[in-house]
Amino acid sequence: MKTYRRRQMTASIALAVGLAAGAVARDKERPVGEAEGVIRGVDAQEHKLMITHGPISGGIDMPAMTMAFQVAPSVDLSSLEKGQSVKFTVTRDDKGRYVVTAISRQK
Numbered sequence: 001m002k003t004y005r006r007r008q009m010t011a012s013i014a015l016a017v018g019l020a021a022g023a024v025a026r027d028k029e030r031p032v033g034e035a036e037g038v039i040r041g042v043d044a045q046e047h048k049l050m051i052t053h054g055p056i057s058g059g060i061d062m063p064a065m066t067m068a069f070q071v072a073p074s075v076d077l078s079s080l081e082k083g084q085s086v087k088f089t090v091t092r093d094d095k096g097r098y099v100v101t102a103i104s105r106q107k
């Protein structure tokens with residue numbers, strides 16, 4: 001009985017590790033970068049942000065510039081406004097467009 005239970009547990013852990021590895025593998029397919037910037041414009045209609053950003057580090061290599069980003073539907077834009085300093089995470093969608101997936105306000 002004891003052995004049986006342990007085997008069950010091992011199987012569960014193996015499954016959990018397998019799932020986690022799968023998630024990491026999927027993430028690796030999409031490059032992820034991080035940068036700081038300043039909001040230049042908020043387009044709530046199109047769910048886009050114009051950001052003057054510093055160099056993007058991580059899996060996305062981009063020098064500092066001002067550009068428009070698509071923003072993931074899960075990100076709330078209501079607390080962001082022009083002039084706000086932010087830190088954000090960006091990835092690329094299936095069409096290669098840059099998409100902000102997380103953003104936080106800096107003081």
Ligand SMILES: [Cu+2]
Binds near residue numbers: 053062065
């Ligand atoms: Cu850019």
